[in-house]
Amino acid sequence: MKSVRYQVAFVVLALASSIASAFDPSPLQDFCVAINDPKAAVLVNGKFCRNPKFTTANDFSFSGLNIPRNTVNRVGSNVTLLNVDQIPGLNTLGISLARIDYAPNGGLNPPHTHPRGTEILVVVEGTLFVGFVTSNPDNRFISKLLYPGDVFVFPIGLIHFQVNVVETPAVAFAGLSSQNPGTITIADAVFGSDPLINPDVLAKAFQLDNKIVINLQKLFGGNNN
Template sequence: MKFARFLVALVVLALASSVATAGDPSPLQDFCVAINDPKDAVFVNGKFCMDPKLATAKDFSFSGLNIPRDTVNKVGSNVTLLNVDQIPGLNTLGISLARIDYAPNGGLNPPHTHPRGTEILVVVEGTLYVGFVTSNPDNRFISKVLYPGDVFVFPIGLIHFQLNIAKTPAVAFAGLSSQNPGTITIANAVFGSDPPISPDVLAKAFQLDSKIVSYLQKQFGGNNK
């Protein structure tokens, strides 16, 4: 009986350790360049991997991240994400990179989350007001104004944003702790889902009139009439 209990405890500890270390898997070789052709390839972490002997510098590089992006849109920002789809050599390495351009006077990277990665952001140009909200029940809002050279961390899964509060364009670069961190933009997900969430649900959740909910769904691409 004692041995059985010890064995159960050992299994529970092993499972707990497995959950605690969950995330992008650690590579068991130098690299695993992602390819789309399954012929003569191995499937690892959602991608097929080419023979390492066939890898070249182009599999690990990207050019043009110094070029300003167009920010003429509803929110006044443009995110250029470099994940495993843009740099195949990132496969299994657990990191990605983004350039974010912000229009003057209110360019916004709207509230969003990265379900699979923590973000560390460095401001290169401009002045950004940034922040994130902690999880329930506290929902504590942590924010700061950043200037060129300043760095800020957004913990994995938490809602966060960046707003350009200067009269000039702003640029920031962000590193993320996943080869494919994912992005859930809150307003788009809630009011622009396909098919749409019932207005009754959203009206009660946000304490809004159902007409306002229907209006917001139309603004974000929902199909409710």
């Protein structure tokens, strides 16, 4: 009888292990519509794979990340993302890198999310105030002031930002746990979508006057005419 119980327990553990390991892989695109036509099959992570015999060092390298970027824009920041599009060798490796330059006195990497990757940020120059917001219903705001050499982690999918709080430029580097982590900048997505979201919807969602929403949509590149 004891032997039977052991056998049953072994089968249950084996099934649990099988189920636990049979998870869906993290998507590397916004969506993939299922089709039955084999001629329209998707590529590996959206990319063809080069024959390994023909790969070179250039497939795995990038030069110029030491050069400061232009931060003269409406938010005062510039993100240089090195994903699979810039470094082909990253395909299937699940990692990417970014340099973020911040203008003095308020240069902002505005609230955004990476739907497919966790971010780990290290400050090289300047002083950054950073933070992220946890998911509903708590919506906790977790923040910290970072100095050169400090590191901070932004969990996958959560809204986060960084802002330079000193009178000199700031620079940070970030690693992301996807070859194509994606970026959704909240204000651009909400007020600059194409086509525009109905202003009545946004006015009710943000508890704003309809005219304010329309002005924000124009500011972010939309046109209600």
